[in-house]
Amino acid sequence: MSVNQPSSKFDLAVQVQGEGFPILCLHGHPGNGRCMSVFTQHLSSRFKTLAPDLRGYGKSGAAGDFQMLDHLSDLEALLDRSQIDRCLLVGWSLGGIMAMELAFKQPDRVSGLILIATAARPRGNHPPISxxxxxxxxxxxxxxxxxxxxxxxxxxxxxxxxxxxxxxxxxxxxxxxxxxxxxxAYLQTSGSATRALNTALRAGYNRLTELPLIECPSLVLAGESDRHITPESSRETARLLPNCDWQCYPNTAHLLPWEIPDQILTDIDEWIKLNPQVVSPA
Structure with missing residues (x-):
């Protein structure tokens, strides 16, 4: 994550559904808020879900280049604008990294983390593309x-x-x-979004040593055959989160919520049931 100062805050396009305790759902790369519908359509029957298009994705166009840190300022502005003091975060891939970053920066605002196919030190083993x-x-x-x-x-x-x-x-x-x-989502992902992500990855993104600072309940889900962010790197993150449950699903990969949606949603429901504080006002 770049240490440079973020540029001006950006009003994100966001899909809002349901009522109740807020759940902020963050997509990956390439992606947009609609990619999180597998979660929002289910969770919005009991909660208020917000699925933004991050800067440079979907309908949140970017006028020029930006840094990964800008995503954080955008998300904080979204929470402020929505008058949300505390929320549960669901993050898939890049969205999981942004969820962890928000938990580092504003721990009192994050009631819990559900992290899917992501890692604090992401590693992949994707073969060459022909x-x-x-x-x-x-x-x-x-x-x-x-x-x-x-x-x-x-x-x-x-x-x-x-x-x-x-x-x-x-x-x-x-x-x-x-x-x-x-x-x-692929067609609506801008070059500036791709450059911002690649810059952060080339810098060697690694937040493992800070993970013990995240004290809220966490759930980490991974696909056993994920080549983009390996299950080993997800497991490494889960081991270092102080209050974390972990699940790795056989015969699935990076898009596991689209492969086994019913199983993923059942396990999320069960985790929320066992951790009711993640959807309760402070």
């Missing part, structure tokens, strides 16, 4: 957008595309999420 990978991914994505979850397309192109590293369960359910949410 032109064939890109070709099959593009072809599969176009056909999947036209006919979401089409088994012939999944078997013919999907399993030969880069999706084979993002998911392990090539089901119609997973491909419908890819069609309805992932494709738009």
């Amino acid at each position: 032109w064939q990978d890109n070709f099959y991914t593009g072809l599969c994505s176009i056909l999947n957008r036209i006919k979401p979850g089409w088994k012939w397309n999944i078997d013919t192109f999907g399993k030969r595309s880069l999706y084979r590293y993002l998911i392990q369960q090539h089901t119609p359910t997973a491909y419908k999420y890819l069609a309805y949410e992932a494709m738009d």
Whole structure:
């Protein structure tokens, strides 16, 4: 994370659903707030969910380059504008890193953390990408957008595309999420957002030593076959969080909430039931 001062705060586009204790849902890269619908559609039946498009993503366009630290100032401004003093954070991939950063900076404002496919020292083991990978991914994505979850397309192109590293369960359910949410998110992710993330990663992002400062209850979920942020790096984060539960799911990868949504949501519900303070006013 850059130590430079953030630029001016930015009004984020945000999808708000439901009523009750607030849950802030933070997407990954590439992504947008709609990618978090797997969580918001379920949780908004009991809680108020907020799913912003981070700066440079979705409808939160960026006029120029920015730093990762700017995401934090934007999120603080969103909470201020929404008059939220305390909330539960759900963060997927990059969103999980931003959730941890918000917990470092404003611990009294964070009641709990649900971290999915993320790590305080993210490491990946993705193999090199070939032109064939890109070709099959593009072809599969176009056909999947036209006919979401089409088994012939999944078997013919999907399993030969880069999706084979993002998911392990090539089901119609997973491909419908890819069609309805992932494709738009990819197309709406700006170059400035990609540059900001790459700059932070090249600097060697590592917040492991600060993790014991996060005292709120945490839940870390990982996919056993995740090549983008390995389950080992997620497990490393879970071990260092003082009040943390951990779950690693077999036969899943980085997009595990789209592979096994029912199981993920059931486990989140159970964790909230066992930790009611994360959805209770201070």
